[in-house]
Amino acid sequence: MADFYETLGVARDASPEQIKKAYRKLAMEYHPDRNNGSKEAEARFKELSEAYEVLRDPERRARFDRFGPEGVRGAGPGGFQGGFDIQDALEMFMRDFGGGSGGGIEDLFGGGRRRSRGGARNRKGEAVRVTLPLTLSEVVSGATRRLRIRLLDSCDRCNGTGAADGAAPLPCTTCGGTGEERIAQRSVFGQFVSLTTCRSCSGEGVRISSPCGACHGEGRTRSESEIEVEVPAGVTGENYITLRGQGNVGPRGGPRGDIMVLLEVEEDRRFSRDGNHLVVDVPVTFAQAVLGATIMVPGVEDEVEVELPSGIQSGQALRIRGRGVPELNGRGRGDLIARIRVWTPEHPSPEQQELFRRLREMEDPAPSHAPEGEGGAGGRRGFWSRVKEAFTS
Structure with a gap:
């Protein structure tokens, strides 16, 4: 016979709040709507709901502690007449947690x-x-x-x-039109009479x-x-x-x-979603990254004009507030995160090659770690100044 405490995985002296928390966690896991109609999950959900319906009620819990499952099943768990079916379990879950599978x-x-x-x-x-x-x-x-x-x-x-x-x-001859059968059961504690849905008419009272x-x-x-x-x-x-x-x-x-x-x-090929924030990769040229520029960042609804600061690194992000996904409750909106990707030309022209050779002669070694700001590692400001000169001369 079932031990409702074991069913919910709680101790026999568990508080009502602990019982409720344990039931909610397990019921969310085995809820029929999260298990694609699995009969095993449905059966487990019913077991959990029956255990919770008994242990949440102080009087039924005391009767269960004293007599076990037989001490409560004859009384009809949860006040449901005719057994504890999946609809009863779903209704009970909605009653206490308001809204199905979360x-x-x-x-x-x-x-x-x-x-x-x-x-x-x-x-x-x-x-x-x-x-x-x-x-x-x-x-x-x-x-x-x-x-x-x-x-x-x-x-x-x-x-x-x-x-x-x-x-x-015609009225059902099995239940006399009531839709329910009375079933007497004997146990060591005496005889219990329970009501169950009529097997002949499925509770409709007619045939x-x-x-x-x-x-x-x-x-x-x-x-x-x-x-x-x-x-x-x-x-x-x-x-x-x-x-x-x-x-x-x-x-x-x-x-x-x-x-x-x-x-x-x-899935969207342009944007990835992080909660209500949207992340988009934005390619920029090396010159734009060095000198800064006004760029257009694609949004879901339209493009957004953004000022690209000079010296931005590939992988750094710009946050555009209020351009993400709206809150479901209508009380705000997430942000659009523009992740910068510095584009390197695959087939530079002779003029570009010459320009980059000049740049190579004047550049400093790459820093061993990412700079923290505009005035990062020593010599960085001088390097960027020389780069700008090379691109603007």
């Missing part, structure tokens, strides 16, 4: 589904996941994109009832005696739909956007699920 721009599963205490229920439609590739330009400015996806919609032939010829669904031929009793068929996605500026590939109530319709009249749009930022 990168949601909106709630992962919208308003969520709380299973009612008794009574049949219409099952919510499954969440649909789609991937939306974005360019760096769209990340910087934000974008409105339209996507075509295939969804499960209400069956036109039976109007979503799942029954042929308008026949009404279809004459299923619709078009949807085979599901009440839904697949069709193509177009959705619009508003992407705010400043997103990363770790973010997702949830379109609540726009996913698959539930079986036989159940509410729609959600659409989760996973954002995928494409």
Whole structure:
């Protein structure tokens, strides 16, 4: 039998804050949205969530400490009737940590589904996941994109009832229309009675005696739909956007699920991203590096005029504030980092060769370390003065 403390990797005397921290760390690792639908990760996520739901509650924790798992499972962990399923685990995670796997721009599963205490229920439609590739330009400015996806919609032939010829669904004979079964279990501590989702009707409380031929009793068929996605500026590939109530319709009249749009930022051949800062390599000529110049630095939206100081070294960077990626919350913007690359001519002309021969005769030896500023190692100022003279004479 499971030891909830071992499941979360905490000591039996762990504080509520330690329990919460341990659960959050492990739940983020095994969250279904970060594991591409892995059944193993989903099962582990449910185990973690069940353990946390018990240990976070002082009364249930005390009962677990005294009687073990049997002392709490009959009471329905977390107040969920009918067992602890993946939807319960996801809702609980959202309740305490607000937003799925840590990168949601909106709630992962919208308003969520709380299973009612008794009574049949219409099952919510499954969440649909789609991937939306974005360019760096769209990340910087934000974008409105339209996507075509295939969804499960209400069956036109039976109007979503799942029954042929308008026949009404019949109450489930297993659960009597409640959607739940009462299961008695015996243990060394006595008999426990738990409620679980009816195995015959999947908790809907009804059964279809004459299923619709078009949807085979599901009440839904697949069709193509177009959705619009508003992407705010400043997103990363770790973010997702949830379109609540726009996913698959539930079986036989159940509410729609959600659409989760996973954002995928494409690599840009010009810029690399460091948080909200953008880094770009800017080639300059040797003469520009020696003498200084006014250069144009490419940005995502437009070019920026920058004064290149004389004597700049290859690899040094110039920071242009406020020209990077906007903050996702709209409260600022990163910087554009221009990394200078001094370009060396591969095939210098005879005039250039002569000029560099003159320069070689007057230059000082290269410093053993990078100069710290305009007046670096001894003799550097005199060297640069002579270089300028050579280029301007």
